[in-house]
Amino acid sequence: MKKDQQLRAFEQYVSAYDANDPKIRLKIEHSFRVADLSEGIAETVDGADREFAWTIGLLHDIGRFEQVRRYHTFVDADSVDHAQLGADLLFQEGLISEFTGNSLDMERQRLMETAIRGHNAYRLPEGLTEEERCFCDILRDADKIDIFRVMCETSLEKIFDAETEELRASGVSDGVKECFLGRRAVPREVRKTLADKTVSHLCLVFELVYPVSRKIAKEQGYVDRLLEFPSDNGDTRAWFAYMREHIWT
């Protein structure tokens, strides 16, 4: 099926959910953006089918809609792993055919399933084929790039469900600083404070695989805006100043 048909099928699918719920709206917008970003990244990757990458991007968070309907939260730890839920709906319950008709052969379906199941993992599993890794990396890069936008366009108080005072007083834990210095993502269990959570999002920059992804992330300016973290905590202010100097170097 062509892109515009897939888009209509997607809009039809999400129309069953409450568009007045800001959580639903946010995920619809995120899905469109990740689709376009995936296509743009795929364009720079030798041999990657950009339309297929677009479809994976569009459907990667399909599990979010059922997650919100059933559990009223995006916190996987409090509800369900949304990547597995989405992949189960698409490939075990056959939802994929609503979006792509018969246009995807089994091999493509398996490829898409691997990318969707792995999109929110801290690390990808060993033993992926080159093609699997390629589509996983494209999707994971696109998703991270759009997370920077979401973090900027929604207040941190709302994202973390916290008071401004708590946010402004929070410090950065040593374990989180080590991850930044090691230029790697922060494992969930290392994050302790609200500032830690912000730094952990910034560390996603280090996980971007494709050069074009870094370029897009930098040009969008959201990372630099996140680095303007308002704080009353002297150590946190100094730490963010350090990160501003070093994140892109």
Ligand SMILES: [Fe+2]
């Ligand atoms: Fe996701």
